[in-house]
Amino acid sequence: MKIVVVGGTGLIGSKLVTKLREQGHEAVAASPNTGVNSVTGEGLRDALEGASVVVDVTNSPSWEDAAVLKFFETSTRNLLANEAAAGVGHHVALSVVGTERMLESGFFRAKYAQEKLIKVSSIPYSIVRATQFFEFVKSIGDFSTDGNKVLLPPALIQPMAADDVGSAVGRVAMGSPLNGTVEVGGPERFRLDELIRLDLAARQDPREVIADAQGRYYGIKVTESALIPGEAARLGETRFKDWLKQSSKQARKPALQSA
Ligand SMILES: NC(=O)c1ccc[n+]([C@@H]2O[C@H](COP(=O)([O-])OP(=O)(O)OC[C@H]3O[C@@H](n4cnc5c(N)ncnc54)[C@H](OP(=O)(O)O)[C@@H]3O)[C@@H](O)[C@H]2O)c1
16 A cells, blocks of 8 residues: 655654555655655655555644744645545544644644644545654753743643654554544653653753743643543553653663764
């Protein structure tokens, strides 16, 4: 089966392409780096020829309000129009748990617009909403840093490994279209401040993390449960502490090899 992974060179996309190829599928990584641009339309028609499934795991190069909205709207419209012309039978997109609860943010308004375009299109679809990736946790702390302090709201968070996201998206892509949304999350819940403290400690980063009701998640106010998935969510297996151990081992490898 030919599956086109748009954004197939990114964090999730590259893992997904590898997994699909391991299962014997013809997985094509489509992105500007491989000559396919879902915003300008360059290379799209050829890439989609003969495809049964298209998976959209793109991300916008800019998260500025107008730019990110334009990216997801234009890219999604182009993908869906080209999929209709190519006879693609399943459009799968990766979105974020709680998107509709965070519309104060331009990024989430753009993801919401992306989801809406998919839902009203003629292409059978599945939307996979994932929680925050472990790989993204560091940037949550960095965004809320002021000097040597990190100020965060005491919200709950249930992050997951990018590898588990790739597996979950792959399973959905190989199934029948849901014409609906499925949530995926990690196996454990943390308080945001607790999670960032664990992440900083593993990196021996001396910043102090403070839970503060006035703190912001990526610049916006969130309620205690805004980031967590519902009870029906499919859960990944990788635990944050195991992932931290594994990734710090990997980070040390080049240094040891060159020593
Ligand atoms: N971060 C999180 O915690 C989180 C949580 C849930 C869901 N998500 C969603 O997961 C998705 C994937 O995230 P990610 O971290 O894997 O992204 P990423 O690593 O930043 O990769 C983005 C991908 O999009 C491609 N791309 C950029 N502009 C493009 C264009 N004009 N046409 C085609 N492809 C284009 C890039 O291609 P090049 O390499 O060629 O530039 C790259 O392959 C995003 O939609 C995000 O909203 C993220």
